[in-house]
Amino acid sequence: MINSIKDIARAAGVSHSTVSRALSDSPLVSADTKVRIRRLAREMGYSPDARARSLVKGRTCTVGVVVTSIADPLIAEVVQGVEATACTHDYNVLLASSRLEPAHAMAAVEMFRSNRVDAVIVISSQVSAFYLDAIGHIGVPVVLVNGHSLRPNGRMLSVSVDNEQGGYMATRHLLELGHRRIAYIQGLVGRSPCADRMRGYLGALREAGCERDPDLIVQGTGRAQGGERALMSLRDLPDPPTAVFCYNDMTAIGVLQAGRRAGLAVPRDLAVVGFDDIPFASYVSPALTTVAQPKAELGREAMEMALRVLAGEEVADRTLQGQLVIRESSAC
Amino acid sequence: MINSIKDIARAAGVSHSTVSRALSDSPLVSADTKVRIRRLAREMGYSPDARARSLVKGRTCTVGVVVTSIADPLIAEVVQGVEATACTHDYNVLLASSRLEPAHAMAAVEMFRSNRVDAVIVISSQVSAFYLDAIGHIGVPVVLVNGHSLRPNGRMLSVSVDNEQGGYMATRHLLELGHRRIAYIQGLVGRSPCADRMRGYLGALREAGCERDPDLIVQGTGRAQGGERALMSLRDLPDPPTAVFCYNDMTAIGVLQAGRRAGLAVPRDLAVVGFDDIPFASYVSPALTTVAQPKAELGREAMEMALRVLAGEEVADRTLQGQLVIRESSAC
DNA sequence: TTGTAAGCGTTATCAT
């Protein structure tokens, strides 16, 4: 058992409120009793009980973070950003994983409520509307990272990478390299980041006076295998693309693999650009050109937005710019 | 504000203790008042306050998890295992990252103490003895995942992959492929997992009657660049190795990169085996042969060991077997 | 400057 303020009070021969005041550096306690109590507290291994304190203070200084999977490299780096920022503001991070199961997601919400977290941060693009609705009723500020742009609930904020601008940059880069037949391999359908990136892609094509060919927009899954399959189908086209912009890096890595198997030289025969800049993008061969998401910054921003809402400030949604990282898969 | 048990009591016209009993399904309350109260609780959006409950119950049902970096793919998967297991046992996960900074590590320990976590799980091999000592004095069960084998404190348990056996399997595999000059690229010096893997490597060589050449054991860093440099120096040897066993996958990936740059064909000119089986091991080209760590299982086991200690059981350290995953980088 | 007492939301021990 850890000593409480009462134990210290007894040892110091004062009341427990004096101890409380001394430890919180209140001016209402004399200098020497203050040092005496503090030394005693240190010697007795005192540690303030955050629960008891939060009970009376009305806040837990804890933020709940839900992820679909922490093993996702993109999400992991965002969590890292959240954690680092929480730490500097003396906030704790309560973690929960939804594993894409609505039941787990609901359980996470209830767990956060029971623990009276001050705010919730949702890191995932795979949030169902149903779940989002439940999370919106939690009664504390909610910040969505890279979530849907539609916000059914007023209390819900969001911070995202600029998907459209990212798609635009990627496509623009390929156009500048001289490519005219540029494919887009989608992620999971119906999700807004995928559609936004495509909008950027289409915008760049339009701007370049490049004709839009529906055959060049194919379905992926957001994972490597989806990229592999997509590339196969693109190669079967009468007039295959010379470049491909992928919804994300994993898709691009699948494309790289399928290309290698098919004897395609990247970037000579096919230029490839991804999205996210997951750590491994720079390690695959050829190293992947990609639109880097400001992962740590997304996490930091999410945490800071939550803090700002808690401080009573008026906070608006944010969208952060991605950055085109040119590597070998699109080098000229 | 969330309704408390008292609010429900008032609405139901009973005392708050009756509400408490009804909600915890005590037999000491009549069936109809029970349903009445429960319905009311649901309607009023009641959520039990975990802090208040923990204060009187004496446990928080929360486990503190410290990692060096959650962005580390190996660690992330272990955390996932911990979280999943915690979830099934109705335990919460409080996350902290040490970022290899002793100050952060100490802050994490203090944070865990203040929040009165029931147990602590340390996921990292990079724990300094100093920090380990501090964490040992936290007064709750501590489980080290892939940590030092030396345990300065009696309250500290550990679960690790069998590093020696892993090193043995990897080397044995290369020997069976006909290699005689097999190098070992170390990780960071002085850390026990690295030494253990080397012991397995040496054991396999000895068993095969293969002469041990000190030149073939070189220094790495545990990261890709270390692998690159190490391979360069190995290639400068008068009699270079035909195969290399790397401390971990990142090192092996560096070797793959350097090999490609040097025009080496893997596995024909050089066979490469890694350790860990991080997700990307299967995506690099050639796909990496490696000793897979049972990542989720390590996390699960760590959590279950903590739970068992809390249940008063006698718990012993565990070491889990890795599994050799043969891929292209060592195919014959 | 210090002590007393109330209260945060629970559970648990008494009575009734």
Place this chain on the structure above:
DNA sequence: ATGATAACGCTTACAA
């Protein structure tokens, strides 16, 4: 079967 009361460890009026 239910209610009153104490307790968990803390902060904070309110007294002294």
